[in-house]
């Protein structure tokens with residue numbers, strides 16, 4: 048008998064990762080042939096994937112159910128507005144703003160992560176509203192009116208489209224790859240232990256606060272990056288949109304339909320959301336209501352989401368976080 | 378000899394109930410201490426206090442003579458205090474192996490490679506080896522109790538707090554458990570064991586504490602404590618076999 052060891056990643060998973068790599072290269076080359084409209088849609092899809100991965104990281108792997116992640120989406124946009132106003136180029140500002148938001152999230156974690164589940168969810172929503180209120184006081188934002196990042200208009204439209212598309216592609220892939228590595232390591236196991244039983248996790252030596260804070264701050268930065276990417280394509284920052292509850296509705300929808308706590312769930316959910324938006328996006332408030340209702344329906348009827356359904360049929364989850372020991376059945 | 382782990386004047390109140398009401402307790406290096414007492418005596422709450430599951434209402438806890446009362450549970454675990462939970466609390470979404478590995482890495486401070494071998498060894502020792510890759514949520518109660526023990530051992534403890542780990546086992550399984558705990562003791566591990574199954578407990582322990590209504594009723598050599606009139610009275614209605 049050989050020493051006990053971790054089994055290598057299943058062949059199917061390795062094939063999936065290789066295909067994802069190939070897809071990434073194709074997507075990077077796509078602007079050479081695809082029409083501008085398609086590129087814009089894919090930019091949006093990238094932003095959605097990024098958001099969904101962040102919400103899944105929080106709720107699915109660390110048990111931190113937040114209904115206020117729009118706080119960081121909005122703050123990201125606002126930070127970018129301010130950085131550009133301070134003289135930074137729009138693209139450096141886009142990349143730097145999430146780091147500033149992380150600096151805000153770090154001390155905030157100290158307060159909100161002490162709260163229990165429901166309290167945490169609500170507190171995050173209140174914080175989003177408070178941030179929105181404060182940002183509206185900034186004379187630059189002019190209350191509800193908002194402000195535009197005019198420096199973006201100075202860049203030629205095609206170049207801008209291409210740059211934002213590639214950035215969104217890189218952001219979404221980095222979020223996926225980064226969380227894959229993170230979750231399969233020590234931090235991921237600790238986060239999942241906290242999600243399953245925080246007190247028991249502490250009793251086996253997990254520094255619960257440290258782990259939760261790391262994930263909270265990472266997710267805040269990720270959401271902020273989604274906010275800056277969004278602003279870069281929309282150009283206008285309005286507090287009502289930037290800090291809007293629709294971000295949370297979308298994140299909930301993508302993660303719940305795709306599969307909470309599954310690695311591929313957010314990607315599947317994001318594609319589904321894009322599809323719905325194409326079909327029903329013109330219905331305004333009704334569309335948002337429908338997306339919300341569908342999330343609830345999924346949560347009740349199919350808690351594992353579409354990836355859960357797929358895993359049940361296949362007998363195992365694709366790109367699962369489970370590490371298997373060499374010996375032992377089951 | 379200095380106590381490895383001790384508590385002085387420990388009080389834990391839940392509202393108006395003093396679940397632990399002025400307990401002094403000490404366990405010495407290499408010793409096996411038993412705790413008995415009727416249900417509701419405050420035994421589990423005492424473990425929670427020692428392991429840092431909640432803040433104390435009053436009292437001081439010391440490890441190697443240094444106060445650790447203010448340290449959170451995770452730090453105490455890193456210093457070598459491990460506990461099992463009376464009602465098992467597995468990480469349901471992780472596999473059995475991952476439950477143990479996360480404890481080995483977090484509490485035991487083992488690196489990734491070392492944690493795999495250590496976890497595998499502990500799984501064999503606790504009879505969970507064949508279930509290593511099962512989700513912990515799929516385990517029955519007995520295997521969940523085994524997992525509690527495995528996870529606590531993975532944190533590389535100096536003192537192990539066992540809370541009614543023998544309940545529900547068959548005689549043959551009890552025998553295995555006693556052998557396992559005696560083996561741990563022989564390796565130098567300090568043990569505090571809360572148990573209702575006296576004949577198993579008595580095979581292991583050097584000293585016995587009997588608790589009732591949050592207080593220590595009697596303490597000393599196991600046979601002396603079991604012969605104590607107050608102890609017998611406290612046990613009436615919850616017959617010690």
Ligand SMILES: Nc1ncnc2c1ncn2[C@@H]1O[C@H](COP(=O)(O)OP(=O)(O)O)[C@@H](O)[C@H]1O
Pocket residue numbers: 391394396414415416417418419420421422423
């Ligand atoms: N978290 C809690 N909140 C309120 N009361 C509690 C809590 N934990 C234990 N108790 C109460 O404290 C007393 C002691 O409980 P416990 O320590 O579990 O006793 P034992 O383990 O000796 O059976 C019981 O009356 C129990 O109901």
Ligand SMILES: [Mg+2]
Pocket residue numbers: 420421422463
């Ligand atoms: Mg108890």
